[in-house]
Structure formats: C-alpha cells, structure tokens
Amino acid sequence: MTSTSASGSSVAIIFLILCLVRTSQAIWLTLPSSGTKCVSEEIQNNVVVLADYVVIPDDHSHSPTISAKVTSPYGNNLHQKENSTHGQFAFTTHEAGNYLACFWVDNNPGGGGVSVNIDWKTGIAAKDWESVARKEKIEGLELELRKLEGAVEAIHENLLYLKGRESEMRDVSERTNARVAWFSMMSLAVCIIVSTLQLWHLKSFFLKKKLI
Structure with missing residues (x-):
C-alpha cells in the first residue's frame, strides 16, 4: 500500500513539473497581404x-x-x-525581457493572407537531448531523470527571476508612493501659502478702503 502511494506521488510530482515548465509552443500566424504581425515572449x-x-x-x-x-x-x-519560405533562429539570451519576432509577406502571387507555423522552444525544450545521451552514454530512465533534473533547474531559475521582478516592482511601487506623498504635501503647502497671501491681500485692500 505504501509503495503504491509513493509511486502515485512520484507521478504527480513529474506531471506537476512538466506542467509548470512551459518551454515549447507551436504558434500559427496568418499574415495579411500588407503589414506586419509579431509574437513576443518574456524570457x-x-x-x-x-x-x-x-x-x-x-x-x-x-x-x-x-x-x-x-x-x-x-x-x-x-x-x-x-x-524565404522557411527559416530558423537560435540564440542564448543576454538580456531579460520581451523578445519580439515579426513576420511580413514579401511576395504572394496568389494574393491574400499567408499562414506561418512557428515552433518556438526555450530553455530545456531547446536542448539537444540526443547529443547529450550520445555524449554521456545514457538512455531510458536515466535520460528521463536528466530531463526532469533540467526541468527542476528551469523552474528554480524561473522562480528566482519572478522573485527578482517582484522585488523590482515593489521598489517601483514604494518609490511611486513616496513621490505621490511628497507631491501631495507640496500641493497642500502651496495651497496654504496661496490662501494666506489671498487673505493678506484682501485684508490690506479692505483696510486701504477703510471698510474694516
């Protein structure tokens, strides 16, 4: 009974890891006869x-x-x-943020839109596991465990990245709140000074006219 429970837990963990790591996606684009369409990915x-x-x-x-x-x-x-009718791009990111891929039609004798299929892979999905298996002479369960290890590392890196972004957003929010509070205090001070000057001017005017 314990063995069955442990096996079920392992399967659930593996499934969770594979669900959390969104590393590959197929995208279909319909390009207009004129104009550009873009896809972006935050990496x-x-x-x-x-x-x-x-x-x-x-x-x-x-x-x-x-x-x-x-x-x-x-x-x-x-x-x-x-x-071109097909192509490939591969690179290692050196900047964090949104990477933009744009496509447009050069020539379409038939007119109308053009359909484009994009197979976009990042992180662990872009790794050549066949070469890894040949180089390190691993296969079967050991290879799958290596893939899961890579998935865990990817999740950990994503969590650290999200934590860093959260910290940046929190700092921006705190700075914005501080500036808003400073601006509010300055606005209040200006209003008080202007009101005081208006009262002083009115009092001087009424005294000059001997109304008070």
Whole structure:
C-alpha cells in the first residue's frame, strides 16, 4: 500500500513539473497581404532559444515568401531573413525581457493572407537531448531523470527571476508612493501659502478702503 502511494506521488510530482515548465509552443500566424504581425515572449537572462518557422501555402500552385526579424528587449537584431519560405533562429539570451519576432509577406502571387507555423522552444525544450545521451552514454530512465533534473533547474531559475521582478516592482511601487506623498504635501503647502497671501491681500485692500 505504501509503495503504491509513493509511486502515485512520484507521478504527480513529474506531471506537476512538466506542467509548470512551459518551454515549447507551436504558434500559427496568418499574415495579411500588407503589414506586419509579431509574437513576443518574456524570457530571462542566459536562456537558450530555438525556433523554426515555415510558410504553409493555401494553394500549392504558388509559393509565397516572407521576411522575419527577431529583436531583443533593447532592440538588438538577433535574426533577419528575407524572401524565404522557411527559416530558423537560435540564440542564448543576454538580456531579460520581451523578445519580439515579426513576420511580413514579401511576395504572394496568389494574393491574400499567408499562414506561418512557428515552433518556438526555450530553455530545456531547446536542448539537444540526443547529443547529450550520445555524449554521456545514457538512455531510458536515466535520460528521463536528466530531463526532469533540467526541468527542476528551469523552474528554480524561473522562480528566482519572478522573485527578482517582484522585488523590482515593489521598489517601483514604494518609490511611486513616496513621490505621490511628497507631491501631495507640496500641493497642500502651496495651497496654504496661496490662501494666506489671498487673505493678506484682501485684508490690506479692505483696510486701504477703510471698510474694516
């Protein structure tokens, strides 16, 4: 009975790990005949990113081509390709923030929109586990445990990243509250000074006119 319970707990933990680590996603985009469509992903520092994209023609009698451009949060150009039906970009992040991938149609003889499939992988999903298995001569359960170990490390890094972002947001909130409080006090002080000057001016005016 104890063994069954332990086995069930292990399966639940593995399932939880795999659910928490969102490292791969397939995206479908329909590009208009003119204009640009972009996808973005918030990624922390020192993470491997690998993505493949391919044009899916609605009519196989013609082959539309697209352009792609990937930029970092600070605007650095990481990938650019023109007049292509497919492509791939791979890089390791050196900046934390939103990475932007934009696509637009270069040539579409058939007119209309163009469908693009993007397979975007980050972190552990972008790792070449076949090469790891060959290099370290591991397979089966040991390889799966290595993958889970990588997933745990990814979760830990994500938690640290989120903790850091929370700390930054808290600091920004505290600074904003302090500035609002200072501005409120200054506004109150200005109002009191202006009111005092108005009373003094009115009193002087009435005294001069001998009304009081």
